[in-house]
Amino acid sequence: xxxxxxxxxxxxxxxxxxxxxxxxxxxxxxxxxxxxxxxxxxxxxxxxxxxxxxxxxxxxxxxxxxxxxxxxxxxxxxxxxxxxx
Numbered sequence: 001x002x003x004x005x006x007x008x009x010x011x012x013x014x015x016x017x018x019x020x021x022x023x024x025x026x027x028x029x030x031x032x033x034x035x036x037x038x039x040x041x042x043x044x045x046x047x048x049x050x051x052x053x054x055x056x057x058x059x060x061x062x063x064x065x066x067x068x069x070x071x072x073x074x075x076x077x078x079x080x081x082x083x084x085x
Contacts, residue, residue: 005083022085025054026061028078036068037081 009019027049032038039056040049041064049063050056061067069075070084
């Protein structure tokens with residue numbers, strides 16, 4: 001877990017008594033090393049790449065898409081994207 005995620009989670013637990021976690025609704029390609037964060041193009045185990053009805057589907061994200069920023073913040077790593085969300 002990235003340290004900034006742990007700090008955010010701890011602060012949220014202290015303030016509210018519970019923690020929330022980000023849900024993207026998409027499989028991210030952790031082996032991709034190019035610009036941004038890539039959505040998996042083919043599912044390795046036949047699970048859906050895009051969760052039906054999830055945030056990614058509602059946003060129009062497709063298999064193989066590159067996510068290069070979130071709220072005008074560049075992202076280069078799947079964990080960085082999840083923390084930003």
